[in-house]
Amino acid sequence: MNNTWIEISKSALKQNILGFRKLIPRDTKLISVIKANAYGHGLAQVSEIVQDQTDYLAVINLEEARLIRKLEIKTPIIVLGYILESEKDILWAISEKVEIVVNSLSHAERISKIISNSSGGADCLKIHIKIDTGMGRMGIMPENSVSYVKQISHFPYLKIKGIMSHFADVSNHKDYTQEQLKKFEDIKFQLFREKLFKDYKEEPIWHIAKTEAILFFPKSHLDAVRLGIGLYGILPDKKAVDTVLNLYPDFELKPALCWKTQILQIKNYPKEEYVGYGCTYKTKRETRIAILPVGYYEGYDRGLSNKGEVLIRGKRCPIIGRICMNMCMADVTAIHEAKRGDEVVLIGKQGKEEITSDEIAKKLDTVNYEIVARINPKIKRIITE
Numbered sequence: 001m002n003n004t005w006i007e008i009s010k011s012a013l014k015q016n017i018l019g020f021r022k023l024i025p026r027d028t029k030l031i032s033v034i035k036a037n038a039y040g041h042g043l044a045q046v047s048e049i050v051q052d053q054t055d056y057l058a059v060i061n062l063e064e065a066r067l068i069r070k071l072e073i074k075t076p077i078i079v080l081g082y083i084l085e086s087e088k089d090i091l092w093a094i095s096e097k098v099e100i101v102v103n104s105l106s107h108a109e110r111i112s113k114i115i116s117n118s119s120g121g122a123d124c125l126k127i128h129i130k131i132d133t134g135m136g137r138m139g140i141m142p143e144n145s146v147s148y149v150k151q152i153s154h155f156p157y158l159k160i161k162g163i164m165s166h167f168a169d170v171s172n173h174k175d176y177t178q179e180q181l182k183k184f185e186d187i188k189f190q191l192f193r194e195k196l197f198k199d200y201k202e203e204p205i206w207h208i209a210k211t212e213a214i215l216f217f218p219k220s221h222l223d224a225v226r227l228g229i230g231l232y233g234i235l236p237d238k239k240a241v242d243t244v245l246n247l248y249p250d251f252e253l254k255p256a257l258c259w260k261t262q263i264l265q266i267k268n269y270p271k272e273e274y275v276g277y278g279c280t281y282k283t284k285r286e287t288r289i290a291i292l293p294v295g296y297y298e299g300y301d302r303g304l305s306n307k308g309e310v311l312i313r314g315k316r317c318p319i320i321g322r323i324c325m326n327m328c329m330a331d332v333t334a335i336h337e338a339k340r341g342d343e344v345v346l347i348g349k350q351g352k353e354e355i356t357s358d359e360i361a362k363k364l365d366t367v368n369y370e371i372v373a374r375i376n377p378k379i380k381r382i383i384t385e
Contacts, residue, residue, distance in 0.1 A: 003293040004261040006381045007348075008045050012254035016233050017053045019251055020225075023214055029205060029224035032231055035060035035080060039232055040299075040372035041257050042381030043067055049383065050231070051075045058226060062089050065098045078128060078162075082138065085110045087118050090125060099126040099161050103138040105148045112155035127152075128162035131187060133180040133208070135166045145187045146194075153196055160197070162205045162224070163188070170212035171237045177213075181220050184208050212236050215244055232256045234368050238358050255356065257372060258348030263312070263340050265291040266332065275329055276321025281306055283320075288333045290317070292344055295326040299375035300346060303364045304328075310344050313337065314351025347371070 021030060032054040033039075038046035043064055047057055051073045059065050060081040068077060077098045083089060090111060093100055102108040108127065115125060129149055132139030140148050153160055165184050170177050188206055197203045205223035211230035213220045229236050233255040235244065244251060269289050275281045290312065296302045300323060308319040310330050317330040332338040347355055357368040364371070 001293075001298065001376070001379050003264065004259070004298060004379055006040075006042065006375065006379055007258040007260065007384045008041055008049075008381055009254065009256045009258070009384055010049050011385055012233050012256040013046065013049050013231065014053060015252075015254055016231055016256070017050060017227070019253065020211075020214055020227050020230060023218075023248070023251075024221050024225055028221050029055040029207075031056040031058050031078065031207065031224055031226045033058040033080075033210075033226050033228040034231075035064065036373050037064075037377045039229060039369065040375040040377075041232055042377075044071060045381045045383050046231075046256075047071065047073055047075075054227075055224070062093065062098070065093070065096070069096050069098075082107075083111075085114055087114050090114055091118060094123050094125050097126075099128060101128045101130050101138075101164070102152070102158075103130050104140060105144075105151060108152045108155055108158060112158050115157035124157050124159040126159050126161040128164050128204075129160060131163065131165045131184065133165040133183040134176065135168050135180075137166070139165065142183045142187060146190045149187075149191060150194070150196060160200075160204045161202075162207060164206070165208045167208060167210060167213055167217075167220070170210070170217055171240055177217060177220075181208065181217075210236075212240070215240065215247070229369055232372065234357055234372070236369075238362070238368075255348070257357075259346040259375065260348070261292050261294050261344045261346060263290045263332075263338065263342045263344060264293050264327075266338060266340055267291075274321075276305075277324065278322050281321045285333070287320075287331055288335075288338070289320070290330045290332045290338060290342075290344075292328050292330060293326065294346065295324045295328055297325045297376065298379060300328060301360075301364055301371075301374070304360065307363050308360070309355060310346055311348075311350035311353050311355060312342055312344050314353055316353060316355075 032050050034046050037043045047068050056076045058078045065077050079100045083100050130139040131145050207224035209220040209225040211228050214225050233253040269287045271286050294300045302323045305322040309316045320331050321329050357371040360371045361368045
């Protein structure tokens with residue numbers, strides 16, 4: 001994939017972190033969520049840039065955690081996804097100071113038994129207990145939480161480092177969000193009333209806030225926040241732009257990702273000829289077509305066929321015909337100087353024009369998260385200043 005690449009702005013990532021730091025209390029920890037190949041931005045590249053500016057790096061599995069440790073990054077890691085009960089994996093997590101999320105009483109019990117039965121003895125595994133306050137995904141139900149957390153606290157070789165939950169929709173369901181936080185804080189109150197953690201050198205950190213909550217729900221900041229999509233300079237909800245500017249006039253996010261390719265070939269195509277698979281587009285005039293080496297395998301969605309646009313020489317050019325597995329076609333008739341080798345921007349700025357992940361998401365009736373996260377991880381990520 002030498003003809004297409006991703007540029008990741010170091011300064012944008014650092015500025016975004018500093019911006020969010022200003023919105024949270026000084027003693028609240030910042031967890032940078034870099035799961036799923038850093039939302040498509042490049043796990044290795046992003047973790048190396050932000051390692052010294054964050055309190056934690058959050059990944060989805062041990063494979064991502066291993067990659068970070070191979071880079072000799074010492075920042076604490078939380079694995080947000082489910083970890084299978086493998087002695088080798090669990091002992092590796094302990095040795096590398098990687099913390100994991102447990103989602104049930106039985107999950108914690110199985111892990112504790114594995115460590116207890118392992119050869120050579122082991123230190124404690126640091127865990128974060130997940131409570132489902134209303135997301136309907138992984139986690140312990142609120143009515144069982146106090147009992148289960150108390151039981152988990154007595155399992156050998158497990159050290160409770162955090163207790164966490166996750167909001168469903170901060171921006172559009174405020175009452176429901178308030179209910180989720182109340183459930184979470186009620187559990188916290190009950191556990192502290194029973195002095196469950198009185199013998200801990202460090203009490204567990206409580207965290208529930210994601211990017212939306214950092215921006216719009218300060219009460220939820222608690223001991224730590226998890227900065228996800230906002231880290232990359234993208235707002236979780238397009239409607240939030242005006243709200244953010246009203247609340248924080250000086251707050252500015254900078255998109256960290258720019259996706260580029262180059263023209264492979266330009267050809268003059270006759271009037272009233274079909275372009276691409278399925279004959280979905282017919283030229284209305286003699287047309288200059290630029291062939292681009294990206295398709296749905298690279299992560300450029302097939303749904304952009306006949307509706308997407310790219311930037312060439314600072315101007316918008318429509319995608320014509322169906323997007324192929326590894327190629328697509330753009331109409332460059334209006335750009336007479338366009339030639340083979342010209343740089344093409346799929347996401348990002350060129351001149352005065354910009355194509356954002358929000359714009360593409362709207363055309364595809366999806367979310368901006370998906371647009372960046374689905375960019376093929378094999379595409380080279382290049383760090384720029």
